[in-house]
Amino acid sequence: MAEPELEPAKKAKKWNRRLSWIWTEYSVIIAFLILFVASSILSPRFLEFSNLMNILMQVSIIGVIALGMTMIMLSGGIDLSVGSVLALVGVLTVIALNASGSIFIAIITALAVGAFTGFLNGFMVAKLKIAAFIATLGMMAAARSIALYTSDGGSISGEVDGFSAISNSSIGAIQSPIFIFGLMAVLVFILLQQTRFGRYVYAIGSNEKGALLSGIRVDRIKIAVYTLAGMLVSVAAIIETSRLNSISSSSSGQLYELDAIAAVIIGGTRMTGGRGKVIGTLFGVLILGILNNMMNLMNVSPYLQGFVTGLVIIIAVVFQKKE
């Protein structure tokens, strides 16, 4: 008898629950939407197609790096070396390019250098049991140093035709860096969600000992994670180097680590690992991208931009529902 009365309440509850689920899982998307709508209102230019493409283009480099950072942070680690490694990869790539004249060799060099530095990071973390923060801090100093040393502190430019086409061509209306970013995002998404490797990454980040006792080769997985992330840095380095057809050993990649980490955390990945999603990172990257774009569009004083960025990062994170 009480049934008809209960029904609506039940339904409401169900809706409630679903909403709260969406909120928990996707609060970053909501934050993104709010920022997006606010931006459209604040600046009429914002919604123009070319501007939206600009934003995507601008986030593609940090975006690719943030994908690797997501994997690392899911596994419970962190990588402070990405910016320096980007500069190192860029420098060695251009050197290889100019020496060999072959774009193919340049790309192979880039991937090899990124993979190798990533491997070293992973080795230090997994085998030598150095805290990821300190291991990659060391790598950050070392990689920048080698980049400066090999290029005498300056910047070097590609001398081979066609290399700059990598980043400066379009597929339809979409510029290739955006396309590469999208492709990498899909790959990392599949890797994390659909394969056993991805499962292990989450397991290690959540409970390393439990993962170990389940027979997972924690060390190898960690090394693989850092190596893959290093290769994603290589991809980012290729995009960046090819876009300007040059790389600066001193200024390229400065502070990219902070942007990438911020994007990952805004995207809802937990600092200590085990929880988070690639999709969150994508929106985290976009939030930062829109923010930079808007501050330029609105000509905000450069002195105050740091303040605005800091504030938005914190609001976006507070916004995430806590358990």
Added chain:
Amino acid sequence: MAEPELEPAKKAKKWNRRLSWIWTEYSVIIAFLILFVASSILSPRFLEFSNLMNILMQVSIIGVIALGMTMIMLSGGIDLSVGSVLALVGVLTVIALNASGSIFIAIITALAVGAFTGFLNGFMVAKLKIAAFIATLGMMAAARSIALYTSDGGSISGEVDGFSAISNSSIGAIQSPIFIFGLMAVLVFILLQQTRFGRYVYAIGSNEKGALLSGIRVDRIKIAVYTLAGMLVSVAAIIETSRLNSISSSSSGQLYELDAIAAVIIGGTRMTGGRGKVIGTLFGVLILGILNNMMNLMNVSPYLQGFVTGLVIIIAVVFQKKE
């Protein structure tokens, strides 16, 4: 009957145990000693009294910051904002100094600003439950931004006689920054080892939920930790501002967070909290100080200094006995 035979073995065992204990607890001291001896051999200048005093002088600012960082990291947090906050404190201190003409008011301002930013960090971490990394990253951006804004991006100098005496006077043969550093170290040591507050800090870093269930006001302790650390940054800012009688809103404090964190970790404090010692941090700070000093003394190529630093940090950490 077997006794006389057993005795030496027993003694050896006891020694073994004691040595392995020293090793576990104080491997950073051994690393320090090795570096110290190596430096004395590599450079005849190294052991000169004035050089040793220089080193102490040079580490005093990072040292004071690292003391606060030690507390924060023991509690399971991290503070990326220290460098920016140092600049902000410095700027506001000099403004207060010049406006009031009173050194006392300047010092009070410094402590208040540091305490307030620290409090905000602690509030975000403890009450808003934002990951310390991201909360203090936001603060890092915001504090630098305010510093730049209030001083138009430039540097400002003290105009009151006597302010620069704070850092530029000596007590006996010991310059006052060294003295201040020593005093702060003793205070933090006592706080952490001899008071309930310190015990709580360790407990929270080790098992936050367990600490809460033990009746510890986890939130308050965390806020207190960040607030105290902020005040130590104020002390560092006073030393720095007074030493140079000026502060730069753009470049002062750059990357101090990395140095301080590196010192804490080299000193054996665990990234995730609950374990570590002030004494370790002291030696961590000294290791970094000697390293910088030696690279200058030996004229290592500026491009390669990062490499050497990175390498030594990693070796010092590997060196620590792992469990």
Added chain:
Amino acid sequence: GDEEATGEGEDGEGTEDSDLTIGISLPSATHGWMGALIDHAETEANEISENKGIDYVMTNAEDPNEQANDVDDLISQDVDALVLLPIESAALTPAGQNVADADIPLVVVDRELENDAADVVVTGDNEGIGYNAGQYLIDQLDGEGDVVEITGPPNSVTEQRSAGFEEAIEDEGGIEVVASQDGDFSTETSLDVMQNVLQAQDNIDAVYTQDDGMAFGVLQAIEEAGREDVQYITGAGGETETYEHIEDEDSLITATFLYPPFMSEEGIRLAADLAQGEDPEEEEVLLEATEVTDENADEHYEDASF
């Protein structure tokens, strides 16, 4: 007299009279211009050490305090002359005083100290860059137009280059700065920033950048956007690539204003002289922010080295 003073202590064995050392304290290479400056300094110091047997010790610092530390280190090493490029003028002023107090000849490069501790000052003209660029654009635009400023990261160099520019255009009512954004002395950042600025501004007649590297990023952004309204981009510094652009008729980069990184060479040469006990010929060497356009680019091409 100086030499005897520094020769005290027990380093007697094997010491020759010509065993001189120059101390060099520079910021670290966080952008291209500084990287080039350090490179020039190192090359010149090596050359002097080969030719004249004068050793050198170089230090690099991230922040003013570290640099003050470096200077202390160099003083306690009894260097015979010191070359200093202060990260911040005010902050390094006491350190400069310490050098003077230790009777060590001091050459200050790029940025002046706030006291007279320096024996010689070698500087470029940061305000001049801004001022000359402003004048140049006023001339080119006939005193009227919308200009975008791409600045360096917030610091005193940026401040001076902005102030000079402002001063120049202040008198000309017709020039309006429609946007002023931070390009971080980086080509990549400037590209991104300029893309966004182009989005916001319908009409831009010229872009004043505070660094050649940033001019390249700005140029690329304009070309990609296919914008026809922009007619002039100016740089600062004097990179080889900039001259190529200036000589290229089609390039929008039409002028740059010298701020040569080889000023460090000059500084080290002077320091070597001072270390050998010679008196400086002049106390101030001002390297002017000479305007380089297609008319005089070939004259300067030789000197460009980064």
Added chain:
Amino acid sequence: MTMSSLLSMEHINKSFNHVPVLKNASINVEHGEIHALLGENGAGKSTLMNILGGLHHPDEGDIVLDGQTVEMTNHRTSQSYGISFIHQELNVVSDLRVYENMFLGAELKNQFGFVKVEEMCKRTNEILTQLGVNIYPKAYVRHLDTSYKQMIEIARALLHKSRLIIMDEPTTALAEHEVHRLFALMKNLKQTGVSIIYISHKLKEIEAVCDTYTVLRDGKIVGSNRMKHDHLDEITKMMVGKSVSDERLTESHPFGQTALEVKNLTREGFFKDINFTVRQGEIVGFTGLAGDGRTELFESLYGFRKKYNGQIKIFDRVVTINHPKQALKAGMGLVPKDRKENAIIKDLNVIQNMSLSSMAHFEKAGFIRGKAERERFNFYQRKLNIKVPNPRTTIDKLSGGNQQKVVIAKWLEVNADIIIFDNPTQGIDVGARREIYQHIVSLAAQGKAVIILSSEAPEIRKVCHTIHVMYQGEVTAQFDGEEATDDEIMSYATGSKRGR
């Protein structure tokens, strides 16, 4: 050694930091038997099994499997020999889903390397159904109760076709009917030739399911035999070195004033309309199945969970408690369950763990008096018979049971007027268990109001004056401790009877 033995570990010696833990220990397990490994807390049971599981390396001794001496390099070697290990401490990965935990390290994949989600869910469901638990395979483990987590660990061991399953205290977090299901399953496995080494401090269980036993005492083997009904007393004596009586501990005495009164306490989705009182000197028990809401109820009372409706009165004063610290000040203490997660601070040493909630007792002029702490610890060490090599070692080096004793010492030191013990004897051996209950009884005799939460009705019956039975967040029955029977309690706890 007979050829038919599945496993024999021979003459195992093992020391930690030069303190011998296993002294010439041996154990022999046949095919298809359930072998009990018994001993007091800290006797070395887990250590012996960790050696078998490849987690520790013996200083001396051999492991012989099917007649062949094997080297257990690491835990993966052990797994490759067909040995599954359910560890004493839970090792589930709480951020993964149930089926992901089940198949962790042994995922089913298709030819493209992608994981076969649906199939894994199906298999998970099958096994969990056998165990009589009904969990959605895609649920996140972090949302589950401890007993379910434990079930998942067990189910995982069953999933792999093992020859030998080590179960180190698998039932500490389980309710009785769950234990029965587990036993039925173990007996089935036995029929298929699988052997099980079973560690537990609950001798009733041992008697019900084990065929043979080995008793360890201080790292030495003191006996090994086939299990017979009348061996229990003897086994106890072997373990503890003396016999332990089984009779009711509590005597009736007059109670003092009402210390705690709870009215209409409700928390949406957890518990509802809770009313009870506890007087000074009274011991009140709360029992039921896992997930009955009792832990949530008392954590709310204690201020750990903040939102509830209703009224709490402590000594006639209405109080609002929003933080454990306020509870402590109001005179209420709580000994939490799940020691590893909630109770021990693993980086603090044993003494510091003991003093953590009552630092004021050890302070002078704001500074900690280390000597006072140490002396106080010595007192509890004697009183509770805590075995610890060196009180300055971190607490995680102690055996599970001794850790629990330190936790109890910590709360004895707090000296609250009202003390809530949530599952206080989790992982405690028979001898110590009795000791702990004796302490609880003597607390009551001193006029404290005591509340005990436990799933083990037979056990708390011996101590409690009053017993409340909970079912799905409600108190369904209230008994006098002396007249309650296990069966009756059970029928209310399972919901088959309501309202009393």
